[in-house]
Structures are given as structure tokens and as C-alpha cells.
Amino acid sequence: MIHHLDLRGDSVATVKRFLPLVLLILISCPLKDAYALTVSDMYDITKLVNAPYDNRDPHINNNGQIVWEGRKGPGEAAVFFFDGSTIHQISDNLANQRPRMNDSGQIVWQRLDGADTEIMFYNGSTVKQLTDNSYDEEVPVISNNGHIVWHGFNGTKWSIYKYDGTTTKMISDPAHDAKNPQINSSGKIVWQQNDGQGDEIYLYDGATATRVTNNNFTEYYPMINDNGDVAWQGRFGNEADFETYLFDGLIIRVH
Numbered sequence: 567m568i569h570h571l572d573l574r575g576d577s578v579a580t581v582k583r584f585l586p587l588v589l590l591i592l593i594s595c596p597l598k599d600a601y602a603l604t605v606s607d608m609y610d611i612t613k614l615v616n617a618p619y620d621n622r623d624p625h626i627n628n629n630g631q632i633v634w635e636g637r638k639g640p641g642e643a644a645v646f647f648f649d650g651s652t653i654h655q656i657s658d659n660l661a662n663q664r665p666r667m668n669d670s671g672q673i674v675w676q677r678l679d680g681a682d683t684e685i686m687f688y689n690g691s692t693v694k695q696l697t698d699n700s701y702d703e704e705v706p707v708i709s710n711n712g713h714i715v716w717h718g719f720n721g722t723k724w725s726i727y728k729y730d731g732t733t734t735k736m737i738s739d740p741a742h743d744a745k746n747p748q749i750n751s752s753g754k755i756v757w758q759q760n761d762g763q764g765d766e767i768y769l770y771d772g773a774t775a776t777r778v779t780n781n782n783f784t785e786y787y788p789m790i791n792d793n794g795d796v797a798w799q800g801r802f803g804n805e806a807d808f809e810t811y812l813f814d815g816l817i818i819r820v821h
């Protein structure tokens with residue numbers, strides 16, 4: 567108890583000693599100004615769009631170019647592209663979603679055609695529709711060498727598709743559901759694939775697909791960098807929470 571009282575005494579003395587300094591700071595720097603300092607003076611923040619509708623899901627490349635989805639009206643969604651100085655509308659105003667871009671400013675996204683989604687590709691000058699069917703295609707991504715991957719349904723299973731600039735081919739096992747592909751600059755592709763006992767992580771080296779994991783974990787959302795390192799989230803059996811895993815080409819680590 568005595569020790570506690572001593573501490574309180576020290577605290578009171580400390581407050582008394584610094585109170586004039588605290589008051590001086592508050593008087594010279596009101597809260598409103600402090601906020602303004604944080605927002606505009608410490609950082610160079612540019613508001614690209616100031617519109618009476620939602621602009622969301624932005625994606626930025628290594629050259630500072632940005633794509634996003636702008637909802638110009640009810641039921642509308644268009645792809646917008648900031649090239650570093652000017653904003654361009656790339657798509658029509660219909661249901662265009664989830665744009666992604668490579669470092670050359672080439673853009674891919676999914677578009678609802680009224681019945682199902684298709685994959686769209688802007689090559690820097692024109693827009694090309696890569697799929698045309700009655701099933702959904704989703705989550706396209708594009709690499710710096712212009713290759714595009716996505717997952718698509720065929721009426722029975724979800725599979726991974728790759729467009730190399732000329733042709734489209736399925737690169738996952740059609741017997742199993744495969745989803746959420748990512749691709750790096752050298753064309754290596756990762757995805758999750760359900761082998762009947764939970765999802766596994768697969769790595770495609772440009773020619774063949776290899777299973778990175780083989781366990782009863784649930785593994786989702788793999789990402790791959792340009793070194794070929796792969797990270798994903800995994801959950802063991804009935805474990806309540808997910809952990810983060812890293813595969814560096816040799817060893818899988820848990821973080």
C-alpha cells in the first residue's frame with residue numbers, strides 16, 4: 567500500500583512538473599490542426615476521384631498506375647485506369663468487376679454479361695473478351711509477360727485456365743475443383759485444389775503442375791512472388807484458426 571501511494575505521489579509530481587509544457591503544446595497546436603498536419607503535411611496524398619458514386623477495389627502496379635471499379639449508377643460498374651497522369655474509363659458501364667493489372671498497364675477483369683461472368687482483357691489499346699460461354703469465370707490476374715490465369719466453371723468442376731496471348735488451356739486436373747490462381751513474372755502459377763480430403767496447394771512451372779502440400783490441412787489463397795516463394799493460409803483438421811505458411815522452393819514453414 568505504501569509503495570502504491572509513493573507511485574501516486576510520483577505521478578502527481580510528474581504531472582505538475584510537465585503541466586505547463588502540455589498546456590503550451592495544446593494551445594499552440596489545436597487538435598484540428600494536428601489532424602490536418604497528419605493528413606496533408608506529413609504525407610503527399612492525392613485524391614484521384616471525387617465522384618458521387620463508389621470507387622473501390624483499387625489495384626496498383628510497380629509503375630504507380632492504378633485500376634479500380636467505379637459504380638457510376640445503380641447496377642453499374644466500370645473499370646477505370648489511372649496511367650500516372652490521366653484517368654481513363656476502360657470498360658463499358660455494365661457489371662465490370664475486380665480489375666487487376668501488370669506493370670505494363672495491361673488489365674484483366676471479370677464482367678457479368680447478364681447471365682454469367684466472362685474474362686475481359688485490355689492490352690493497352692483495345693478490350694478483348696477471352697471467354698464466351700454459359701458458366702462463370704472469375705478472379706483473373708495477369709503477369710508481366712502478359713499471361714492471364716483465372717478459375718472457371720464447366721458445369722461440374724472449377725478449373726484453372728491460362729491464356730498465353732494466343733490460346734486458352736486448362737492447366738489443372740479436371741477431376742478436382744481448383745480455384746484462386748496467382749501468377750508471377752516468370753509464368754509460375756499457384757492455386758488451391760481440392761483432392762477430396764481438403765484443399766492442397768499446387769505449383770505450375772510453365773509445363774507441369776506439382777502438388778506442394780499433401781495433408782489434411784485446409785489450404786487457401788496461395789500467393790507467389792517473382793522469386794518463386796509461395797505463401798498461403800492453412801488450417802489443420804478442426805483447428806479453429808488459420809496460420810500462414812511459406813514455401814521457399816525447399817521447405818514449408820509455419821508463421
Ligand SMILES: [Ca+2]
Nearest residue numbers: 683684699701
Ligand atoms: Ca462465362
Ligand SMILES: [Ca+2]
Nearest residue numbers: 679682699700
Ligand atoms: Ca456468358
Ligand SMILES: [Ca+2]
Nearest residue numbers: 765766781783
Ligand atoms: Ca491440404
